[in-house]
Amino acid sequence: PSPTARFALHPAFTVGQVHPRLFGSFVEHLGRCVYTGIHEPGHPEADAAGLRQDVLALVRELGVTAIRYPGGNFVSNFRWEDSVGPVADRPRRLDLAWRTTEPNAFGLSEFMAFLKKLGPDAEPMLALNLGTRGVAEALELLEYANHPAGSALAERRIGHGDKEPFGVRMWCLGNELDGPWQTGHKTAAEYGRLAAETARAMRQYDPELTLVACGSSNQGMPTFGAWEAEVLTETYDLVDHISLHAYYEEKDGDRDSFLASAADMDSFIENVVATCDHVGAKLKSDKRIQLSFDEWNVWYQHRFHEQIEAEPLDWPEAPRLLEDHYTVTDAVVFGSLLITLLRHADRVTAACLAQLVNVIAPIMTEPGGPAWRQTTFFPFAQASRHGRGEVLDVRADSPTYRTKKYGEVPLLHTTAVRDPESGAVTVFAVNRSQSETLPLRVALDAGLALTRIEEHSVLSDADPDARNTLEDPERVTPHPGEGAALGADGLTAELEPLSWTMIRLA
Ligand code: AHR
Numbered sequence: 266p267s268p269t270a271r272f273a274l275h276p277a278f279t280v281g282q283v284h285p286r287l288f289g290s291f292v293e294h295l296g297r298c299v300y301t302g303i304h305e306p307g308h309p310e311a312d313a314a315g316l317r318q319d320v321l322a323l324v325r326e327l328g329v330t331a332i333r334y335p336g337g338n339f340v341s342n343f344r345w346e347d348s349v350g351p352v353a354d355r356p357r358r359l360d361l362a363w364r365t366t367e368p369n370a371f372g373l374s375e376f377m378a379f380l381k382k383l384g385p386d387a388e389p390m391l392a393l394n395l396g397t398r399g400v401a402e403a404l405e406l407l408e409y410a411n412h413p414a415g416s417a418l419a420e421r422r423i424g425h426g427d428k429e430p431f432g433v434r435m436w437c438l439g440n441e442l443d444g445p446w447q448t449g450h451k452t453a454a455e456y457g458r459l460a461a462e463t464a465r466a467m468r469q470y471d472p473e474l475t476l477v478a479c480g481s482s483n484q485g486m487p488t489f490g491a492w493e494a495e496v497l498t499e500t501y502d503l504v505d506h507i508s509l510h511a512y513y514e515e516k517d518g519d520r521d522s523f524l525a526s527a528a529d530m531d532s533f534i535e536n537v538v539a540t541c542d543h544v545g546a547k548l549k550s551d552k553r554i555q556l557s558f559d560e561w562n563v564w565y566q567h568r569f570h571e572q573i574e575a576e577p578l579d580w581p582e583a584p585r586l587l588e589d590h591y592t593v594t595d596a597v598v599f600g601s602l603l604i605t606l607l608r609h610a611d612r613v614t615a616a617c618l619a620q621l622v623n624v625i626a627p628i629m630t631e632p633g634g635p636a637w638r639q640t641t642f643f644p645f646a647q648a649s650r651h652g653r654g655e656v657l658d659v660r661a662d663s664p665t666y667r668t669k670k671y672g673e674v675p676l677l678h679t680t681a682v683r684d685p686e687s688g689a690v691t692v693f694a695v696n697r698s699q700s701e702t703l704p705l706r707v708a709l710d711a712g713l714a715l716t717r718i719e720e721h722s723v724l725s726d727a728d729p730d731a732r733n734t735l736e737d738p739e740r741v742t743p744h745p746g747e748g749a750a751l752g753a754d755g756l757t758a759e760l761e762p763l764s765w766t767m768i769r770l771a
Contacts, residue, residue: 270663270677270760273708274690280656281611283682286435287444288649289390289617290329291437291560292376293337294588295363301632302622303379304371308633314378315371319636321382323628324621327642328649329383331435333390333559333617334376338362340440341396341448345406348372350425361448361585364578373410377431388434390477390559390617395439395459395646396449403463407436407470435475435615437559438463441482441510443492453492457499464503477506477557477615484511484533490540497544497554506557506615509537512564512625513598520594522670524763527601527678529671530561534609557615561602563595563641564625587624590734593726593763594740596640600724600765602693603648607680610656618645629735637738640731643724644693647767649741651691666698676703677760683713690715692768696760700727707756714768718756721746725764743767 292298301308303324306315306681335343347369349355355369380387391410393403405418410431412419421429438460442451450458460478467474478500481489487729493507511533513526534556541554569587578584591599606616622628627642663675678695696703708713723746731741749758749768760766 268664269704269706270661270675271706271708272659272661273710274657274659274681274713275710276620276657276683276712278658280608282655283607283610283653284614285386285653286331286615287327287606287610287613289331289333289559289615290327290621291333291337291617291619292335292621293624294335294339294343294360294367295337295620296588297583297623297630298620298626299371300368300583302624302630304375305427309660314375316379316382317630317636320622320628320630321379323636324383326725327574327627327646330386330649331388331390331615331617332380332621333437336362336440337393338393338440338447340394341442343394343469345373345409349374349409349422359580360602362578365584366580366582368582373431374425374427377427384541387732389431390435390437390615391433392437392440393463395442395456395463396447399459400463400466404466404470408465411471419441420677427489430701431592435477436467437477437479437508438504439479443486443488444482448751452490453495457496459498460496464500468503469665475503475506477508477559478504480507480509480537482510484529484536486646489538493503493540494544494561497541498548501544501548501550501552501554504554506555507537507541509533509556509558510560512566512619513560513602514563514565514567516567519669520699521666522668524594524598524601524699525668525671525674526598527605530602530605531608534558534605534613538612553612555614556609556612558606558613559617561606561616562617562619562625563589563591563599565589571583588629589625590732591639591641592730592732593640593724594729594762596644596724596741597695597697597763597765600644600693601678601697603644604678604693604695607648607652607656607693608659608683631735634735635738637735639733640741643743644765647722648693651767651769652682652693654682657681657683657690664703677705687771688714689769689771692756692770694766694768695762696762696764696766698762700762703760704761705756705758705760706754709755715751716751717771718751718769719769720767721749721758722767723761723764725761729763763764
């Protein structure tokens with residue numbers, strides 16, 4: 266028999282409370298995320314505002330909370346004024362980030378209407394252009410968005426038909442300004458200063474805003490660490506979060522390493538926490554900076570580069586870009602990234618799955634046609650629905666396997682979340698083995714008072730490359746798991762090879 270993975274759960278050993286913003290997502294004016302994604306006037310499913318109802322229903326089912334908008338790289342040359350007011354009067358602009366043309370047919374007001382339709386749990390996370398613009402424009406957008414009435418920009422919003430202020434609480438101070446590809450790329454000193462000035466001015470209007478400073482675009486950046494330290498030294502008292510971004514893809518057929526991508530995310534988080542706390546200690550501050558992992562996903566970046574090398578973009582409108590079609594393997598990696606975010610719920614209090622529709626997304630659409638769920642949709646929807654409450658401290662003892670990139674890695678990656686009201690516990694687990702079932706034993710403290718298995722759901726497939734497509738949109742869906750049991754010794758289960766599993770205990 267293959268070796269068994271084990272862990273114990275105890276109600277007193279916890280990591281922290283899951284913040285609703287952990288289940289955020291991201292809508293950028295990129296490719297078909299907005300146009301023919303969430304917004305497609307004339308589509309049979311579109312409402313009077315052009316919002317696709319089929320997409321809205323899927324976004325609701327996905328359980329997305331905060332949505333970051335409007336970029337991404339796009340935001341660093343974006344003029345927010347272009348995106349408000351009568352649509353017919355809005356200018357067409359060149360988007361330098363993606364070499365496309367932005368028609369501005371969808372803007373701030375339409376985005377807020379979209380959020381409203383999602384329901385009361387969806388909140389905006391607006392990104393500011395600190396690439397080509399600065400403090401003045403940030404303040405103007407803040408006034409337009411949040412001031413109730415009686416000032417020029419509040420009245421402009423009201424004149425545009427939005428009587429109620431948008432009440433945006435969370436603001437990102439720019440995007441990936443450490444990256445040389447970013448319009449208005451800056452050094453850490455330049456950015457830190459600008460972020461501090463912007464934050465200070467915004468807090469003069471509203472001290473309670475939640476502000477996010479840009480961290481590194483990924484852990485591999487040559488400036489990683491030094492960037493965070495310098496930016497935080499400038500902004501420590503002025504911001505609440507520092508951002509992290511990370512994307513993973515299978516390279517050179519090394520699936521073993523790809524399956525262990527969460528090891529990179531884990532060390533990334535731990536390194537940023539260490540830097541934050543080091544700066545805090547140096548500044549003799551009791552404040553703890555939070556982490557906003559506001560871009561994360563599996564993304565086959567090399568396919569994008571191949572596409573634009575083969576046919577450079579000549580300023581098209583809403584072209585097909587970054588339209589990755591995710592496999593079961595991708596969903597398992599994706600699930601393990603979600604597990605890692607949950608395991609760090611004490612410090613990661615915001616996270617955005619990048620992105621929401623069509624662009625490296627859990628939801629795909631066809632112009633004039635249907636919308637469907639990718640494989641990655643399912644772990645997110647399950648975790649958002651059942652992963653609320655307190656994350657239990659899980660220290661698993663698991664058999665390992667060898668990877669080129671990360672050395673020995675556990676086959677099991679797991680977390681458990683307890684709903685403090687009902688006492689229900691949900692275990693999320695990934696088996697990274699490509700060929701072997703992984704036996705699992707979970708010792709449950711009597712204080713948890715768990716008596717039954719409510720649900721056992723598995724995402725796996727005989728074909729690890731199976732995916733959902735326009736032609737076969739339901740090829741991959743979760744299926745009920747078999748053979749899990751709850752007894753005097755706790756929970757026993759068999760985790761299928763290359764699988765994502767959710768077991769709900771009540
Ligand atoms: O999500 C795609 C892009 O990835 C974003 O625009 C950018 O912020 C990141 O590099």
